[in-house]
Amino acid sequence: MEMDSRKQKILEAVVLDYIETAEPVGSRTISKKYNLGVSSATIRNEMADLEEMGLIEQPHTSAGRVPSDAGYRYYVDYLMSQNDIQEEAKKLIQQAMQDKQQQVGDVLRDSMKMLAEVTNCTTVMMLDGRKGSTLQLLQLLLVEPGKALMVIIMENDKIENRFLEIPKTMTKEDLELVSMMINQNLKGLKVDDWQRNILENIFQNLTRQRQVVDCALDMLSSILNIQDTDQKIYLDGGLNMLSQPEFKDVNKVKSLLQSLNQKDVLTQLMEADNETGITVKIGAETGLDEVKDCSVIVANYKVKGETVGKVGLIGPTRMDYATAVAMLNTMAETLEEAYKENE
Numbered sequence: 001m002e003m004d005s006r007k008q009k010i011l012e013a014v015v016l017d018y019i020e021t022a023e024p025v026g027s028r029t030i031s032k033k034y035n036l037g038v039s040s041a042t043i044r045n046e047m048a049d050l051e052e053m054g055l056i057e058q059p060h061t062s063a064g065r066v067p068s069d070a071g072y073r074y075y076v077d078y079l080m081s082q083n084d085i086q087e088e089a090k091k092l093i094q095q096a097m098q099d100k101q102q103q104v105g106d107v108l109r110d111s112m113k114m115l116a117e118v119t120n121c122t123t124v125m126m127l128d129g130r131k132g133s134t135l136q137l138l139q140l141l142l143v144e145p146g147k148a149l150m151v152i153i154m155e156n157d158k159i160e161n162r163f164l165e166i167p168k169t170m171t172k173e174d175l176e177l178v179s180m181m182i183n184q185n186l187k188g189l190k191v192d193d194w195q196r197n198i199l200e201n202i203f204q205n206l207t208r209q210r211q212v213v214d215c216a217l218d219m220l221s222s223i224l225n226i227q228d229t230d231q232k233i234y235l236d237g238g239l240n241m242l243s244q245p246e247f248k249d250v251n252k253v254k255s256l257l258q259s260l261n262q263k264d265v266l267t268q269l270m271e272a273d274n275e276t277g278i279t280v281k282i283g284a285e286t287g288l289d290e291v292k293d294c295s296v297i298v299a300n301y302k303v304k305g306e307t308v309g310k311v312g313l314i315g316p317t318r319m320d321y322a323t324a325v326a327m328l329n330t331m332a333e334t335l336e337e338a339y340k341e342n343e
Contacts, residue, residue, distance in 0.1 A: 007046055023064065027043040050071070112125045123313055125309060133158065135187055146167070146168040147163060150220075166215070182202065256290065256294070291314070294315060295319055298310055299328040299332055
């Protein structure tokens with residue numbers, strides 16, 4: 001949408017003032033509060049043009065205007081500057097991460113609680129189901145002729161034990177060799193990362209033990225690929241909606257909170273447009289009538305290069321987008337840096 005710089009400045013002023021006050025914004029207010037170098041009459045004419053463009057609207061018969069969903073979208077895409085809150089945000093997030101031995105999920109939950117307090121929005125965290133573990137150590141132990149015990153240690157020190165039927169001619173030394181070759185080639189890898197040349201290397205070096213290798217790899221693949229498809233969803237700051245002027249109607253906020261307690265609603269809201277960066281959905285863009293008066297900002301989080309889940313902020317369309325986006329960006333960077341240090 002083509003727009004000259006004066007209209008852009010006036011639209012930005014309307015958005016920022018409405019975010020701050022929750023009151024319709026008039027031309028005189030913009031003229032007094034924002035040094036745009038033009039008269040109130042000029043601002044009034046420009047606001048009329050912005051209204052025709054569908055970027056601002058008149059909620060009732062007062063002279064004031066408020067941003068439309070399209071106006072917020074233009075502001076987020078073209079006018080918004082990220083707030084300089086990096087040091088403050090880092091300090092708060094680091095406080096939430098004082099126990100660096102916590103699991104990733106615990107760190108994210110502490111951080112989302114902090115986000116709810118700072119932004120006065122509702123925060124949502126969705127942790128992905130485990131999509132296969134990595135091998136840390138495999139050990140084959142001879143129990144008796146024809147039987148071996150396979151001990152598998154996965155990430156997060158999870159241990160699995162399985163018995164294997166093996167040829168009675170297999171010795172303790174054979175099993176040690178198989179264990180060594182599998183560890184050398186597959187340690188730190190998920191099944192999806194096993195490459196043909198890696199497997200060929202194992203088989204070429206263990207021709208005599210091929211039967212044991214086949215059985216061990218099949219069982220190892222099955223164990224590492226255990227799926228936890230039940231996504232875990234956490235909500236914090238739900239009652240923050242009660243403090244927003246848009247939700248003074250108790251029935252309205254009750255309906256909203258009921259919707260946010262439905263897993264399918266939250267799953268749709270937390271759908272991100274891309275694997276990296278921030279996704280902003282404004283009003284009707286959420287695709288859900290129950291939350292048409294809200295906006296959602298979603299960030300994917302990666303730890304050690306792997307996406308572990310998503311964290312989102314839900315608030316009124318009048319939410320402070322610049323602060324919310326800056327907080328989520330900084331949170332992502334801080335989490336990633338912290339876990340790199342702990343590798």
